[in-house]
Amino acid sequence: MAEGHSADNMTLTLKVWRQKNRNTEGRFVTYTLGGVSPDMSFLEMVDILNTQLIERNEEPIAFDHDCREGICGSCAMYINGRPHGPKQVTACQLHMRSFNDGDTITIEPWRAAAFPIIKDLSVDRSAFDRIVAAGGYISINTGNAQDANSTPVPKEAADEAFMAAACIGCGACVAACKNASAMLFVSAKISQLALLPQGQAERRIRAEKMVAQMDEEGFGACSNTGACSAECPKGISMTNIARMNREYYGAKLKSTNV
Amino acid sequence: MATSPKLDAKVPDGALETKWTKYRSTVPLVNPANKRNLEILVVGTGLAGASAASTLAELGYKVKAFCYQDSPRRAHSIAAQGGINAAKNYQNDGDSVYRLFYDTIKGGDYRAREGNVYRLAEVSGSIIDQCVAQGVPFAREYGGLLSNRSFGGTQVQRTFYAAGQTGQQLLLGAYSSLQRQISLGNVQMYTRHEMQDVVVVDGKCRGLIVRNLVTGELERHFGHAVLLCSGGYGNIFYLSTNALGSNVTAAWKAHKKGAFFSNPCYTQIHPTCIPVSGDHQSKLTLMSESLRNDGRIWVPKKQGDDRNANDIAEAERDYYLERRYPAFGNLVPRDIASRAAKERCDAGYGVGKSKMAVYLDYADAILRYGKGEANKNGLHNPSEAQIHDLGIAVVKEKYGNLFDMYQQITGENPYDVPMRIYPAVHYTMGGLWVDYNLMTNVPGLYALGEANFSDHGANRLGASALMQGLADGYFVIPYTIGSYLAGEIRNKALPTDHEAFVQAEKTARERIEKLIAIQGTQTVGSFHKRLGKIMWDKCGMARNAEGLNEAIQEIRALRDEFWTDVRVTGDADELNIELEKAGRVADFLELGELMCIDALNREESCGGHFREEHQTEEGEALRDDENFAYVAAWEHQGEKGWNLHKEELVFENIKIAQRSYK
Numbered sequence: 001m002a003e004g005h006s007a008d009n010m011t012l013t014l015k016v017w018r019q020k021n022r023n024t025e026g027r028f029v030t031y032t033l034g035g036v037s038p039d040m041s042f043l044e045m046v047d048i049l050n051t052q053l054i055e056r057n058e059e060p061i062a063f064d065h066d067c068r069e070g071i072c073g074s075c076a077m078y079i080n081g082r083p084h085g086p087k088q089v090t091a092c093q094l095h096m097r098s099f100n101d102g103d104t105i106t107i108e109p110w111r112a113a114a115f116p117i118i119k120d121l122s123v124d125r126s127a128f129d130r131i132v133a134a135g136g137y138i139s140i141n142t143g144n145a146q147d148a149n150s151t152p153v154p155k156e157a158a159d160e161a162f163m164a165a166a167c168i169g170c171g172a173c174v175a176a177c178k179n180a181s182a183m184l185f186v187s188a189k190i191s192q193l194a195l196l197p198q199g200q201a202e203r204r205i206r207a208e209k210m211v212a213q214m215d216e217e218g219f220g221a222c223s224n225t226g227a228c229s230a231e232c233p234k235g236i237s238m239t240n241i242a243r244m245n246r247e248y249y250g251a252k253l254k255s256t257n258v
Numbered sequence: 259m260a261t262s263p264k265l266d267a268k269v270p271d272g273a274l275e276t277k278w279t280k281y282r283s284t285v286p287l288v289n290p291a292n293k294r295n296l297e298i299l300v301v302g303t304g305l306a307g308a309s310a311a312s313t314l315a316e317l318g319y320k321v322k323a324f325c326y327q328d329s330p331r332r333a334h335s336i337a338a339q340g341g342i343n344a345a346k347n348y349q350n351d352g353d354s355v356y357r358l359f360y361d362t363i364k365g366g367d368y369r370a371r372e373g374n375v376y377r378l379a380e381v382s383g384s385i386i387d388q389c390v391a392q393g394v395p396f397a398r399e400y401g402g403l404l405s406n407r408s409f410g411g412t413q414v415q416r417t418f419y420a421a422g423q424t425g426q427q428l429l430l431g432a433y434s435s436l437q438r439q440i441s442l443g444n445v446q447m448y449t450r451h452e453m454q455d456v457v458v459v460d461g462k463c464r465g466l467i468v469r470n471l472v473t474g475e476l477e478r479h480f481g482h483a484v485l486l487c488s489g490g491y492g493n494i495f496y497l498s499t500n501a502l503g504s505n506v507t508a509a510w511k512a513h514k515k516g517a518f519f520s521n522p523c524y525t526q527i528h529p530t531c532i533p534v535s536g537d538h539q540s541k542l543t544l545m546s547e548s549l550r551n552d553g554r555i556w557v558p559k560k561q562g563d564d565r566n567a568n569d570i571a572e573a574e575r576d577y578y579l580e581r582r583y584p585a586f587g588n589l590v591p592r593d594i595a596s597r598a599a600k601e602r603c604d605a606g607y608g609v610g611k612s613k614m615a616v617y618l619d620y621a622d623a624i625l626r627y628g629k630g631e632a633n634k635n636g637l638h639n640p641s642e643a644q645i646h647d648l649g650i651a652v653v654k655e656k657y658g659n660l661f662d663m664y665q666q667i668t669g670e671n672p673y674d675v676p677m678r679i680y681p682a683v684h685y686t687m688g689g690l691w692v693d694y695n696l697m698t699n700v701p702g703l704y705a706l707g708e709a710n711f712s713d714h715g716a717n718r719l720g721a722s723a724l725m726q727g728l729a730d731g732y733f734v735i736p737y738t739i740g741s742y743l744a745g746e747i748r749n750k751a752l753p754t755d756h757e758a759f760v761q762a763e764k765t766a767r768e769r770i771e772k773l774i775a776i777q778g779t780q781t782v783g784s785f786h787k788r789l790g791k792i793m794w795d796k797c798g799m800a801r802n803a804e805g806l807n808e809a810i811q812e813i814r815a816l817r818d819e820f821w822t823d824v825r826v827t828g829d830a831d832e833l834n835i836e837l838e839k840a841g842r843v844a845d846f847l848e849l850g851e852l853m854c855i856d857a858l859n860r861e862e863s864c865g866g867h868f869r870e871e872h873q874t875e876e877g878e879a880l881r882d883d884e885n886f887a888y889v890a891a892w893e894h895q896g897e898k899g900w901n902l903h904k905e906e907l908v909f910e911n912i913k914i915a916q917r918s919y920k
Contacts, residue, residue: 020832021832021833037536037538038669039535039536039538039669040536040538041540041667043540044538044539044540045538047538047540047783048538051781051783051784053827054781054825054827054836055781057825057827058827059827059828060827060835060836062833062835064328065502066327066332066334066501066502066503067332067334067336067337067501067502068501068502068540068541068543069337069499069541069543069544069663070663070666071336071337071423071425071426072327072332072334072336072337072501073329073331073332073336074327074328074332087666089666093663093666093667095666095667095669097669118472118833119832119833122328122833124328125328125329126328126329126449128329129329129330129331129437129440129447129449132433132434132437133437133438133440133441134441136434136437137392137393137434137435137437137438138391138392138393138434139438140388140391140392140435141313141316142309142312142313142316142388142435142732142733142736143384143388143732143733144391145384145387145388145390145391146387146391147387148346148383148386148387148389148390148391148396148404149346149348149403149404151390152398152401152402152403153398153402154398154402155398155399155400155402158395158396158397158398158402159395159398161393161395162395162397162420162421162427165393165395165420165427165430166423166426168426169329169331169332192393192395193393196393196395198390198391198392198393199393
């Protein structure tokens with residue numbers, strides 16, 4: 001049910017970034033879309049525009065999306081100058097009741113050198129996978145584990161680790177940051193594993209390796225403005241960045257691994 | 259009934275309790291030097307695929323993994339909410355491997371294979387150990403030990419969870435193991451790649467044709483073995499809780515190359531999803547079954563009651579699950595809860611604008627938790643408001659993300675008004691036929707997780723999908739694959755210019771070109787929607803012979819229309835989202851026919867398959883064990899349709915009975 005201010009049948013002006021591929025120059029294209037219901041999700045609104053484009057024999061707008069319930073982290077749209085738009089939820093969970101009839105909405109891809117464009121609103125976020133591959137794990141082969149209850153973990157630590165682990169890897173933090181820094185993403189993983197007893201053995205090397213990979217991918221530095229956390233659809237806290245800095249400096253003082 | 263000679267399940271002899279341990283110790287081994295020369299291809303990186311790929315790489319095999327998403331971490335296992343079962347008996351409430359086995363067989367309405375299910379229960383505990391060791395932050399009690407909750411169809415607390423994001427945490431654990439193996443060079447990862455076909459040479463599966471979704475290039479990959487971990491086919495209904503990209507293509511292509519497809523009519527309709535809000539709807543969102551731990555489901559006692567939920571007095575509410583099934587109450591299995599909701603709505607008791615919804619109410623739970631907290635905090639004579647606030651805090655901790663999601667989607671606050679829910683397609687128990695080794699009837703071709711048919715019978719219990727996906731990947735396939743690969747050590751990698759690769763690639767290319775060349779007038783999505791409506795209306799929560807026969811005709815006609823009038827924009831050599839969708843919908847248009855044929859053939863009701871002709875006087879599913887205690891395995895015969903093979907289900911350890919939750 002609508003929150004009240006948005007009409008049941010809205011007409012919107014959509015300025016959408018269109019770019020055929022990485023080697024072609026992109027531009028904004030303006031579309032008018034009528035018949036938008038406040039109960040639609042933002043992506044369903046784009047679906048309808050895409051259907052109309054196909055019917056006009058134009059190419060639909062390419063964008064990443066999959067689960068449409070805010071957990072897979074695929075969707076990545078910069079809406080009216082904010083990653084995922086105005087509501088601190090993923091674009092798939094943003095509903096049109098957050099907009100008004102007659103609004104103009106600007107839709108762009110994530111902008112970051114480390115996230116090169118593939119097509120239209122779709123970007124390449126494989127840098128995140130490479131950062132995790134550099135050390136975002138506990139080295140335990142299948143079959144080596146001891147009984148799950150043999151190591152009690154204080155509830156507070158488990159809860160805090162969970163809150164960091166809730167990151168969906170969408171990249172909104174990078175898109176929100178004026179430096180295109182990936183510190184929130186990287187720190188969430190480093191925090192999760194540093195907080196748990198299972199993560200202690202590789203604690204130092206993990207921080208060093210993940211930070212080194214982050215730098216190599218071309219993400220910017222952190223200047224503590226907090227835009228990343230403010231825009232994060234999962235509310236990942238800035239505390240993680242502080243914890244990561246501590247982990248990193250602690251590791252650097254004691255090792256020359258990386 | 260005799261089992262078809264084409265279906266050798268290879269379940270080891272001996273007592274149920276010793277089958278797996280004995281077999282595990284006798285299965286042929288491959289020595290480490292040979293493992294390095296054996297290549298395994300894994301399609302899909304959800305729980306089954308990621309766990310299999312990483313574990314096989316740890317063992318020393320050369321692994322390539324493929325996913326259509328931009329990262330392996332985005333596979334749809336990520337969206338599983340409620341939890342994962344394991345027979346740990348940490349709660350000291352009488353759980354055991356046997357009980358988990360028994361609950362799963364009974365929950366599946368006696369249509370699963372005993373040997374496979376017992377093994378699943380046996381390895382369930384190791385999964386939890388493995389995940390905790392990976393750093394999966396499961397919910398814990400204040401003493402630091404793991405917390406459990408209940409799920410449908412069980413009377414013990416054996417479900418491990420991480421808030422309402424258990425699938426996410428388990429998948430990220432498996433993904434981190436996979437990324438580790440990628441960094442070690444043991445797994446080559448191909449993201450944004452979609453399987454187009456399997457390559458079969460002399461009856462054995464020898465590789466894959468995949469499409470690079472960014473460049474459109476078709477690639478050939480050789481493998482000594484191929485593992486399909488590609489999930490289920492629930493998206494055939496158009497609206498389901500699956501991710502939008504979830505599809506049947508990998509399994510279907512394997513089926514057309516000879517792999518038998520089993521029990522396709524067994525689909526799970528999940529009882530607690532957010533109802534459809536309009537024609538624009540692109541997917542349905544699940545509200546975790548865990549909510550039935552504390553929530554109570556009801557409708558008004560009066561038909562067509564338009565009052566607000568909170569204005570309807572206690573005496574005027576019908577808690578129909580508690581009324582009909584006092585022993586299990588709101589925690590009956592999914593198929594039963596779904597049918598009961600449909601029955602009430604069809605009878606005119608539904609709520610909300612569409613009248614196709616029932617209430618899931620947390621008022622009692624908030625009160626109960628609030629009182630408990632007040633006691634704990636030494637608050638004597640707390641006010642109602644205090645109790646309410648304390649109760650809400652507890653519910654928030656347990657289910658907060660689910661309540662937030664509900665509010666985001668519906669615009670209603672579920673802490674104040676009961677949630678409206680309705681059943682939706684969620685999971686498919688059917689899938690590729692596999693033996694005890696998880697191998698299909700095509701040597702070298704395996705199916706794991708939701709993509710196979712083996713463990714859930716006709717209805718899956720909650721929190722068992724995560725268990726099965728990880729059991730298959732971490733603890734079953736690493737052993738059983740040896741029984742095949744030990745015989746392959748002399749076979750060198752086949753060069754990919756082999757005729758079979760050339761031919762398979764050519765067929766894939768021609769199909770893509772054909773889809774683009776049609777240049778018709780209707781969108782892929784419109785065909786998908788129409789197919790979904792046929793399936794939901796005639797092969798959904800209730801089926802009958804007349805409707806199924808109609809559906810078969812309608813699907814055939816729709817398929818013809820698709821291949822003459824679909825419009826796919828763009829080109830083959832670029833990122834083309836319409837082309838991807840078109841290929842998937844084309845496969846659904848074939849599978850739909852087989853699902854209806856299977857549903858028509860199965861003249862009984864069992865689990866998620868409810869034939870209206872076969873029900874008890876009370877409207878419960880009526881099985882026919884004499885004639886239908888078998889796995890239907892369908893062989894694709896090209897234009898001629900399908901040939902049915904039967905694998906008889908033998909119950910040596912469980913007494914088969916009418917399933918009762920009353």
